[in-house]
Amino acid sequence: MRILVTNDDGIDSPGIRALAEVAATKGQTMVFAPNSDKSACGHAMTLHDPIRILPAHWEDIPAYKVAGVPVDCINVGLISGFHEGCELVLSGFNNGPNLGFDTTYSGTVAGAMEGALHGIKSIALSMGIFSGQGDPFFETGARWLQDNWEMLLNMPIAPPGFLSINIPAIPYEEIKGFQITHIGQKFYEGYLEQRHDPWSKPYYWYRGEVIHKTYKPGTDVYAVFNGYVSITPLTPNWTDHGVLEKLETYLSSASLSSKT
Amino acid sequence: MRILVTNDDGIDSPGIRALAEVAATKGQTMVFAPNSDKSACGHAMTLHDPIRILPAHWEDIPAYKVAGVPVDCINVGLISGFHEGCELVLSGFNNGPNLGFDTTYSGTVAGAMEGALHGIKSIALSMGIFSGQGDPFFETGARWLQDNWEMLLNMPIAPPGFLSINIPAIPYEEIKGFQITHIGQKFYEGYLEQRHDPWSKPYYWYRGEVIHKTYKPGTDVYAVFNGYVSITPLTPNWTDHGVLEKLETYLSSASLSSKT
Numbered sequence: 001m002r003i004l005v006t007n008d009d010g011i012d013s014p015g016i017r018a019l020a021e022v023a024a025t026k027g028q029t030m031v032f033a034p035n036s037d038k039s040a041c042g043h044a045m046t047l048h049d050p051i052r053i054l055p056a057h058w059e060d061i062p063a064y065k066v067a068g069v070p071v072d073c074i075n076v077g078l079i080s081g082f083h084e085g086c087e088l089v090l091s092g093f094n095n096g097p098n099l100g101f102d103t104t105y106s107g108t109v110a111g112a113m114e115g116a117l118h119g120i121k122s123i124a125l126s127m128g129i130f131s132g133q134g135d136p137f138f139e140t141g142a143r144w145l146q147d148n149w150e151m152l153l154n155m156p157i158a159p160p161g162f163l164s165i166n167i168p169a170i171p172y173e174e175i176k177g178f179q180i181t182h183i184g185q186k187f188y189e190g191y192l193e194q195r196h197d198p199w200s201k202p203y204y205w206y207r208g209e210v211i212h213k214t215y216k217p218g219t220d221v222y223a224v225f226n227g228y229v230s231i232t233p234l235t236p237n238w239t240d241h242g243v244l245e246k247l248e249t250y251l252s253s254a255s256l257s258s259k260t
Numbered sequence: 261m262r263i264l265v266t267n268d269d270g271i272d273s274p275g276i277r278a279l280a281e282v283a284a285t286k287g288q289t290m291v292f293a294p295n296s297d298k299s300a301c302g303h304a305m306t307l308h309d310p311i312r313i314l315p316a317h318w319e320d321i322p323a324y325k326v327a328g329v330p331v332d333c334i335n336v337g338l339i340s341g342f343h344e345g346c347e348l349v350l351s352g353f354n355n356g357p358n359l360g361f362d363t364t365y366s367g368t369v370a371g372a373m374e375g376a377l378h379g380i381k382s383i384a385l386s387m388g389i390f391s392g393q394g395d396p397f398f399e400t401g402a403r404w405l406q407d408n409w410e411m412l413l414n415m416p417i418a419p420p421g422f423l424s425i426n427i428p429a430i431p432y433e434e435i436k437g438f439q440i441t442h443i444g445q446k447f448y449e450g451y452l453e454q455r456h457d458p459w460s461k462p463y464y465w466y467r468g469e470v471i472h473k474t475y476k477p478g479t480d481v482y483a484v485f486n487g488y489v490s491i492t493p494l495t496p497n498w499t500d501h502g503v504l505e506k507l508e509t510y511l512s513s514a515s516l517s518s519k520t
Contacts, residue, residue: 075466183499206305244440
């Protein structure tokens with residue numbers, strides 16, 4: 001099995017090292033990761049600049065640093081390192097959770113999404129670290145992935161669908177199991193902070209203080225907060241299918257049918 | 261009605277000017293847009309740098325250029341310009357279509373998504389320009405929006421749901437009407453091009469040649485290609501609900517139930 005490993009924290013993050021080491025025990029693994037931290041880059045791609053790749057000089061696993069974001073890593077990786085095809089894309093372990101609507105900002109999730117758009121089985125993996133807690137417990141992520149590899153790989157997920165997994169950042173022995181989840185809600189307070197530079201000019205900086213006001217059973221947030229690994233099936237098709245019918249009803253009741 | 265206008269092509273794009281002019285006839289409008297082209301930036305946010313805003317010195321409409329991406333524009337805009345709240349976010353007119361899975365890369369769509377995550381009615385608007393065609397026909401977008409304002413604003417869309425609208429880049433008279441659509445598929449060929457710099461070192465650059473191999477009735481791609489404005493309801497909840505049940509069945513049949 002040929003495996004492409006990426007992340008958004010950059011090639012020097014211990015998280016991608018931990019993930020690549022698990023992957024290398026399972027298949028022919030190559031790493032293509034950003035040359036610097038690209039956290040919260042979303043599903044961006046680099047259109048206006050050339051994208052270069054350089055060897056990262058890992059001793060054991062072929063690894064390259066890419067002057068770009070995770071989407072670029074996938075595309076450059078596939079074209080330059082996977083001439084015989086790629087069977088699996090792993091993105092992570094992210095140094096922090098990707099839960100609730102934060103999923104939409106995540107470069108880690110975007111890396112997996114890009115793999116899935118290429119028709120490849122793809123999984124994003126993030127460590128559920130929360131405020132007041134420093135250790136990302138990548139070794140918990142690695143052991144969990146190692147132990148659940150077959151179960152994950154056999155899951156009935158067809159690209160462009162893919163998986164986003166969040167693993168509580170706690171000792172492995174304390175993990176209670178896993179839950180299949182849907183995206184929950186996370187709330188922020190004091191989202192943007194206004195500051196002033198030494199010349200009294202204002203600037204803004206995100207604080208990103210997460211206030212978990214509500215989380216319901218069945219959600220990703222609930223699972224991780226209760227010690228479970230959260231496995232969420234995601235899709236790049238963002239159509240709000242539940243609303244389509246409502247809109248048609250609205251249009252016909254308002255005699256606003258389109259000129260067909 | 262207080263309206264925040266943004267885009268991803270940057271404050272100097274004629275598209276945002278055309279959009280803001282329509283908005284200004286409908287409500288109290290302020291513009292917060294990137295200070296340079298941020299196309300294909302996805303739902304990124306600027307975490308690692310301070311975000312500054314400067315006046316754009318438009319004569320008629322309050323407008324600011326933001327050192328950031330559309331998500332930043334929304335957040336900085338709301339905090340600095342909408343102390344009494346904001347009722348509508350408009351993002352566009354994008355200088356190009358956002359159809360099919362391209363939606364996932366779009367900064368224009370991300371701007372509307374961010375507004376919707378704040379609980380505000382939000383609409384992304386893009387001009388359906390295709391290869392071999394230069395004119396984005398922003399005036400067609402402006403007239404269509406002007407004529408369909410009430411219909412759009414009254415649509416039963418509850419945030420965090422939002423709308424993505426693609427308008428064919430053709431003379432207004434040739435627009436056949438509009439269609440409520442779901443996301444279709446677009447295919448690329450020769451996606452990344454390898455080149456060599458004057459020192460024979462390789463680099464990569466996206467070509468983004470769109471090959472429209474398949475598009476079905478009901479999709480955004482089909483509507484725009486056939487002269488209709490496409491209105492697609494989107495959601496930031498990317499959970500693949502159709503797969504959730506399959507996964508539970510798989511787990512129970514494989515006796516892989518989570519440790520609950």
